[in-house]
Amino acid sequence: MEKIVVPKQNYNDKKMKHDIKKLLSRYSDILYHTVIGYSVEERGIDAIRVGTGEKEIIMHGSHHAREWLTSVLLMDMIEWYAQQIKEKETYQSVAINELFDKVSIWIVPMVNPDGVEFVQTAKSTPNRHQANDKIKKYQEAWKANVRGVDLNRQYPADWDTIDDRIQKPAFANYKGPAPLSEPEALSLYSFTCAHNFLYAVSYHASGEEIFWKYKTEGALLKEAAILANKLSILTGYSLVAPDENPSGGGFTDWFLTEIKRPAFTIEIAPYVGPRAVPLKYYDHIWRENCYVGLFLAKYAVDHPNA
Template sequence: MESIVNPKVIYTYQQMVKDLKKLNQVYPNLVTYDVIGKSVDNRNIYAVKLGFGETEIFLNGAHHAREWLTTSLLMNMIDYYSQAYEANNSIGGYDVKTLLNKATIWFVPMVNPDGVSLVQLGVNSAKRPDEVIAINNGNDFSTWKANIRGVDLNRQYPADWDSIQDNVGHPASMMYKGPTPLSEPESKTVYTFTLNHDFKLAVAYHSSGEEIFWKYKCKGELLETSKRIAEIFSEKTEYQLVDPGPNPSGGGYTDWFLTTLKRPAFTPEISPLVGPRPVPLKNYDKIWKDNKEVGLMLATEAYLHL
């Protein structure tokens, strides 16, 4: 089978939708997708189901607009794993067909389609361009992280939301937690989708630092389980494990997953630190080498041990 997804381009919302349709056409039972919500500007938020097993895990990307390379990575995974399933091939020692008959990997490749479109295509991608320019104090959207209303979607989840640090207090390109938890349709969509499933673990992909956040306020058996899987994750990717200390700032998706659902959740940062901008495409080959087995590794851990 030929690859459908090309991750080495500026990977837009429109391209993702086109690729999802093609993946479903080529692998009609293995890869299915649903619209699980709408963004502020009425773009579809898609969830993709890969596999047939009862054990479910969840990987999401692009909570932050400029971090759209995480969408490319997740779409690449879907394509690569599907090809291996159909060809009855192994990847890194994982028997893909056997595994995906026992476990299902769910993806939300692009949580923030409006923000991604703004970073990639500019202000004319927004329904209310004047409002976005006013929030941004100008027309350069290359550093934008928030959704189209200027809310940081990874500060929206109900995990110590009241005490989030460095909140700017008003709509901005980054660092504004919003007026209330889950005020934004994108974060509310991912929250509801999660509660409608029985995910054994979750991953929220972010894009700069080559590190893994894994520990947010967990203790006891959850701490031990999370640490064991985090160490395998770190060994696979060579990303450093981060200890957030005794009083980390909350509001993130995995903060909420860990503290509310009491199951392992990981936030990997996929590139060497590049500062407040999109990760350059030249970094992708290493990112792919580091992460191409991660979905299979986590599905195996979930099926065997969780």
């Protein structure tokens, strides 16, 4: 069967939507699609559910524009998981189709479609949304949305205490005028609040690291530590402990402190600095991460009281 998602290429919102349409046609009984909100430039923010089970997990990518390879990875996962379900393959001696009768994985591949478009084509234009006539020099390193707000500093977890020396729109690190001021972050926040997700994975790049702790304690800290160690073994990535006073504002910071369930920020690829991860790393990234969703789904089934 011809593969739909071709990972080793530039991947923007238009290409992703084309692939989503084809995946939904091929796997209509396995995948479900919805739009959870709209970006500044009114691109739909897509979410795809794999499976039909009551236990829910969320995974998402491309909060940061230059980190669009996380979208490719997640789209590749969607296709592979659907194929595994259809062909009744097994994971750790468990039938995958039966696993996804009990668990659903919601995947939001591209939280920041406008930013990805700008990084790849410069057709999306931050100049229209903020006053900065030198913005194009930051195109390769761009993390923010097209209003110059870093979406992963937008969530209401210690937002007031984030270091905000920038205090204006920029290619990276500006937290915005208020929590959830940006439609992309608000869309993901609202979608998450409307569900009862057991675990969350936020894909970023780069560094081959997993952030998992933030300010957790007690039973949540214990459960998160168990899962983090298992994910570290699965991916080969190092676990990162936060500083004494972590800055907050990230999706997983908020999920841990408000939803009070384990959440993991997974940084794919060797560290490459402030730019997109080169496609030459993709095969390696895939091998390290392809089982993450299956592992969490099986863990949710095996630990019903976790």
